[in-house]
Amino acid sequence: MRQRVVDVRFRTVAPRPIGVFDSGFGGLTVARALIDLVPDQDLVYFGDTGRYPYGPRDLDEVREFAIEIADHLVERYGIKLLVVACNTASAAALDDLRDKLAIPVLGVIEPGIVAAAQVSRSGRVGVVGTVGLVASGAYPQSVDEHGLDIELTTCACPGFVEFVERGEVDGEGIAVLAERLLSPVKDADVDTLLLGCTHYPYLARTIADVMGRDVVLVSSADETAFEVRRLLVEDRTPGYVGQHTFVSSGDANVFEAIGRKLFGAELAGARQHRWPS
Ligand code: DGL
Numbered sequence: 001m002r003q004r005v006v007d008v009r010f011r012t013v014a015p016r017p018i019g020v021f022d023s024g025f026g027g028l029t030v031a032r033a034l035i036d037l038v039p040d041q042d043l044v045y046f047g048d049t050g051r052y053p054y055g056p057r058d059l060d061e062v063r064e065f066a067i068e069i070a071d072h073l074v075e076r077y078g079i080k081l082l083v084v085a086c087n088t089a090s091a092a093a094l095d096d097l098r099d100k101l102a103i104p105v106l107g108v109i110e111p112g113i114v115a116a117a118q119v120s121r122s123g124r125v126g127v128v129g130t131v132g133l134v135a136s137g138a139y140p141q142s143v144d145e146h147g148l149d150i151e152l153t154t155c156a157c158p159g160f161v162e163f164v165e166r167g168e169v170d171g172e173g174i175a176v177l178a179e180r181l182l183s184p185v186k187d188a189d190v191d192t193l194l195l196g197c198t199h200y201p202y203l204a205r206t207i208a209d210v211m212g213r214d215v216v217l218v219s220s221a222d223e224t225a226f227e228v229r230r231l232l233v234e235d236r237t238p239g240y241v242g243q244h245t246f247v248s249s250g251d252a253n254v255f256e257a258i259g260r261k262l263f264g265a266e267l268a269g270a271r272q273h274r275w276p277s
Contacts, residue, residue: 017042019079026199027085033225049250055130066093091138112220126185129196153188
């Protein structure tokens with residue numbers, strides 16, 4: 001049987017993009033996994049660098065930001081699916097976004113914890129994330145909701161995100177901080193550590209060195225991208241190469257310079273979106 005080839009040159013209806021957002025650069029780890037897994041999809045990435053970090057903020061405020069970004073992505077870009085590529089925003093706003101929007105909304109918490117529970121052999125799983133995320137109790141709640149038989153140790157790592165936002169992903173400073181902040185999950189003797197902040201995969205080398213080679217690191221970024229691929233199974237266009245748009249609420253030149261360092265040269269032509277003050 002001959003394979004069906006879709007000639008995308010004659011596409012008459014513009015494809016609608018997937019919308020992805022985070023407080024800053026962290027969600028680029030999810031965007032990267034999405035581009036690799038569903039390369040035929042258009043994608044708009046919004047980094048709220050003008051208002052980062054979300055971790056130390058009140059969850060109500062993070063919820064307002066998340067709704068504002070989602071509205072912008074729907075109205076300006078006509079997105080067909082929203083990926084909340086931020087654990088803190090997922091904890092704060094996922095339910096509200098699902099109630100409000102007429103498109104599917106995916107967060108990063110559920111795919112990550114389900115995968116971590118599957119990977120763990122001892123059942124002792126650690127989750128590291130922002131202060132806001134850990135305080136929200138979103139991960140223990142998700143463990144209960146899914147009836148996962150694991151012993152969970154959560155631990156906040158304030159300071160990690162700031163390193164990534166400066167484009168600094170290795171060095172002595174991060175190593176010293178990681179050694180101190182990761183001690184609760186090391187002491188709990190976990191065999192699996194879920195990176196419960198989308199910025200943290202950029203620090204995976206240092207985190208892995210501190211945890212030791214017997215501990216498996218699970219990235220919620222990859223697991224969320226698998227979920228998106230499952231959801232879009234009927235909506236693929238083989239041969240089409242997706243267009244990727246990057247938007248920042250901070251300085252677009254700075255966003256592009258640091259973003260390219262983290263994400264690669266494909267991050268080009270970053271647009272600026274100014275929130276009304
Ligand atoms: N990347 C975000 C997360 O996954 C948080 C970063 C921040 O504190 O702004 O939680």
